[in-house]
Amino acid sequence: MSAAALHRLSFYRLWAIVRKEFIQMRRDRVTFAMMVGIPLMQLMLFGFAINSDPKHLPTAILAADQGPFARTLVAALRHSDYFALTREPATEAEAARLLQLGDVQFVINLPEDFSRKLLRGEQPTVLIEADATDPAATGPAISAVRAIADTVLNRDLTGPLARLRARAGPIDFQIHAHYNPENITQYNVVPGLMGVVLTMTMVVITALAITRERERGTMENLLATPVRPIEVMVGKILPYIAVGYIQVTLILLAARFIFGVPMIGNLALLYGVSLIFIAANLSMGITFSTLAQNQLQAVQMAFFFFLPSILLSGFMFPFRGMPQWAQWVGSCLPNTHFLRIVRGILLKGNGLAEIAPEIWPLLLFLAVAMTVGVKRYRQTLD
Amino acid sequence: MSPTDLAIDVTGVTKKFDGKTVVDAIDLSVRRGEIYGFLGPNGSGKTTFIRMLCGLLTPDAGQGTCLGYDVLTQQAEIKRHVGYMTQRFSYYEDLSIRENLDFIARIYDVSDRAAAVQHSLERLGLQNRSAQLAGQLSGGWKQRLALAACLIHNPQLLLLDEPTAGVDPKARREFWDEIHQLAAAGLTVLITTHYMDEAERCHRLAYLAYGKLLARGTLAEVLAGARLNTWRVTGPGLLELAAGLRGRPGVEQVVAFGNTLHVSGRDAAKLDAAINAVRDPRHEWTRVRSGLEDVFISLMDEAKDNFA
Numbered sequence A: 001m002s003a004a005a006l007h008r009l010s011f012y013r014l015w016a017i018v019r020k021e022f023i024q025m026r027r028d029r030v031t032f033a034m035m036v037g038i039p040l041m042q043l044m045l046f047g048f049a050i051n052s053d054p055k056h057l058p059t060a061i062l063a064a065d066q067g068p069f070a071r072t073l074v075a076a077l078r079h080s081d082y083f084a085l086t087r088e089p090a091t092e093a094e095a096a097r098l099l100q101l102g103d104v105q106f107v108i109n110l111p112e113d114f115s116r117k118l119l120r121g122e123q124p125t126v127l128i129e130a131d132a133t134d135p136a137a138t139g140p141a142i143s144a145v146r147a148i149a150d151t152v153l154n155r156d157l158t159g160p161l162a163r164l165r166a167r168a169g170p171i172d173f174q175i176h177a178h179y180n181p182e183n184i185t186q187y188n189v190v191p192g193l194m195g196v197v198l199t200m201t202m203v204v205i206t207a208l209a210i211t212r213e214r215e216r217g218t219m220e221n222l223l224a225t226p227v228r229p230i231e232v233m234v235g236k237i238l239p240y241i242a243v244g245y246i247q248v249t250l251i252l253l254a255a256r257f258i259f260g261v262p263m264i265g266n267l268a269l270l271y272g273v274s275l276i277f278i279a280a281n282l283s284m285g286i287t288f289s290t291l292a293q294n295q296l297q298a299v300q301m302a303f304f305f306f307l308p309s310i311l312l313s314g315f316m317f318p319f320r321g322m323p324q325w326a327q328w329v330g331s332c333l334p335n336t337h338f339l340r341i342v343r344g345i346l347l348k349g350n351g352l353a354e355i356a357p358e359i360w361p362l363l364l365f366l367a368v369a370m371t372v373g374v375k376r377y378r379q380t381l382d
Numbered sequence B: 001m002s003p004t005d006l007a008i009d010v011t012g013v014t015k016k017f018d019g020k021t022v023v024d025a026i027d028l029s030v031r032r033g034e035i036y037g038f039l040g041p042n043g044s045g046k047t048t049f050i051r052m053l054c055g056l057l058t059p060d061a062g063q064g065t066c067l068g069y070d071v072l073t074q075q076a077e078i079k080r081h082v083g084y085m086t087q088r089f090s091y092y093e094d095l096s097i098r099e100n101l102d103f104i105a106r107i108y109d110v111s112d113r114a115a116a117v118q119h120s121l122e123r124l125g126l127q128n129r130s131a132q133l134a135g136q137l138s139g140g141w142k143q144r145l146a147l148a149a150c151l152i153h154n155p156q157l158l159l160l161d162e163p164t165a166g167v168d169p170k171a172r173r174e175f176w177d178e179i180h181q182l183a184a185a186g187l188t189v190l191i192t193t194h195y196m197d198e199a200e201r202c203h204r205l206a207y208l209a210y211g212k213l214l215a216r217g218t219l220a221e222v223l224a225g226a227r228l229n230t231w232r233v234t235g236p237g238l239l240e241l242a243a244g245l246r247g248r249p250g251v252e253q254v255v256a257f258g259n260t261l262h263v264s265g266r267d268a269a270k271l272d273a274a275i276n277a278v279r280d281p282r283h284e285w286t287r288v289r290s291g292l293e294d295v296f297i298s299l300m301d302e303a304k305d306n307f308a
């Protein structure tokens, strides 16, 4: 037998590990129940709305009218806490694209005849298009817009123009909520749960996988056989990918039939991208289990990963409402990106092109976690 | 002797943990087809040495071969041809006996796996319990399962780390009969044990203490090499006699065996002088052959004086 043949990855050995993991999974009823029970329990818990009052939401302004009143309104919006005027798209198509990509939360559209109509007392229409997938993020900002307009324009409408103030409201704001027009919180929370549930169970389960072998002494035996680190790792990941898909399916079924969440996008695409996310979490868990000395430590590490994944990913609080440092931390977590992908596909009907910016961070995370895991996996007991 | 006749041939093997030398420059050669006993007190480095042989630990110094493969660089090849039975049971307790054997057979890519599993179940008389979970087996049965599992890929060398700890005498005897059959068929066996009767069943022995190899050779060679003199005393008042002997120059061991007392020491002249000082006509003194245990304890005491 040549040395090369010995060092090649053996699918035979890989399959031996996969089979063994499946048998052990089947025997460990408690863990198996947990893997099915956790998604259901969390669906119940988080089915309730979680609210907050996010500020500085990125907004695109499409100002066809450059008149004094339009400028005043734009300036007032700029100074309000709720909006950050980050983009000035040239066309409506460009604005729509920004909204779909999630680059902005709102598009404010001032019509060409804004100042003219205002002066004539004709109540000009200002269209506010909102990405309402996360109603907690958009709701407060939308209610703020009316108040802002009333105050600033009342200040400007003086002298002969004061008569315009007497009207119920000088401007007719038309709010156009995209993607989740009724602002139903569950539409946002339930798809978000998918990432949370997968993060929680996948990381914990695999974090235990290697630590358990070490704690029970079976690692010594495994290391004395010709099995290679990558075979052990992949062999331990594959069975849990199946479990991850069971969870995804459970949540989608609940989303559809219990919470009535609309599913506009391509479910096959969602299942495909889920693979990357599941594998990323499993690799993270495996990496933890090469670091932990015992099972308790492994669970604690998994928990430390889980907390920011739930708090800073945009699941618990609107991502843009968080301070900058928290957004940075959040951006490093796979759940943040997966959350946007799931909401994008289900609620906005995003395709591969729109979610691509969220896919590569997932792939990067997967590559790093897997590399660290394989590097850290010791082939000896030293 | 040509190197190919040696299953294990290592020199200067050393291992340190946190600066403490646990295995200290050990040279060992084991011939093919030999049953080699590896003895030594707790913590003397037996398990550590075996782990270095099969690639589980990297030696800090030393070199050599195991089955003709370099212990430092060809660990993958060594692993394919060695059966290692760990000191602690290390198969899956939540897998059945058959599943464990099947798993190991798959890992080693055994040809005709089903037959190999069935054969090892039958040889060990486990076929009726093949569906039982390994975790539910008694200690003795776990040992049998472990032996069956580490034989499944037809290894050329067996490394058995205290395979008979906690096993009843009859099962122990059967175990040793099996080991002798395997050795007769050409398998080399390196076995650690704390039982003296088992040590006597080995072809050759090595005695390790404080990480150093203190004695090696056949049973007769080890006994002769220790130059230990032992007297057996019978008669009344042995307890007082023992108290009177302990601590006298030349008296190294005073051990009670039922109604007799064994007194031994390496320096024959000093020992005789000590015995003459307490001689009492009611006692009967006989010169006897030193036992392996006496020799080992003497070796350990000597080593303690020298190294500890």
Ligand SMILES: Nc1ncnc2c1ncn2[C@@H]1O[C@H](COP(=O)(O)OP(=O)(O)OP(=O)(O)O)[C@@H](O)[C@H]1O
Pocket (backbone or CB within 6 Å): A381, B017, B018, B022, B040, B041, B042, B043, B044, B045, B046, B047, B048, B049, B087
């Ligand atoms: N991984 C390790 N890290 C640090 N020290 C270790 C490690 N493994 C073993 N030791 C130490 O090395 C020494 C030798 O241990 P070893 O297990 O080889 O002894 P042994 O001869 O097999 O003992 P026993 O008869 O009790 O099985 C002990 O003092 C032990 O504490």
Ligand SMILES: [Mg+2]
Pocket (backbone or CB within 6 Å): B046, B047, B048, B087, B161
């Ligand atoms: Mg030991």
